[in-house]
Amino acid sequence: MSFDHPQANPLQRPLSIMDWIIIFFLTSIPVVGFVLVIYWSLADDVNINKKNFSKAIILVMVIVFVLAVAFSFLFGQYFSNININNPRLI
Numbered sequence: 105m106s107f108d109h110p111q112a113n114p115l116q117r118p119l120s121i122m123d124w125i126i127i128f129f130l131t132s133i134p135v136v137g138f139v140l141v142i143y144w145s146l147a148d149d150v151n152i153n154k155k156n157f158s159k160a161i162i163l164v165m166v167i168v169f170v171l172a173v174a175f176s177f178l179f180g181q182y183f184s185n186i187n188i189n190n191p192r193l194i
Contacts, residue, residue, distance in 0.1 A: 119153050127154060131161065 119127075131137035144150050144158035 115150070116152050119151060123154075127157065 130140055141158045141161050144154050145162055147155075150158075
């Protein structure tokens with residue numbers, strides 16, 4: 105079954121397995137991945153699947169960041185007071 109229709113919009117075609125492998129590889133590179141995710145989510149000339157994937161990645165990044173900040177405020181004071189030489193606090 106081929107998805108390549110002569111009049112099909114290339115920005116809406118399904119991505120191949122190799123496309124997804126390349127996307128996962130590129131997004132795993134720390135700075136490059138972040139820049140690419142921002143670009144893919146904002147650009148108009150990007151495949152719709154890649155665009156939605158990058159929006160989901162950004163949403164997950166924001167959720168993880170908010171949770172990390174919340175946990176650091178909630179438990180940061182407790183963990184900063186732990187003294188390794190005092191076994192009662194461990």
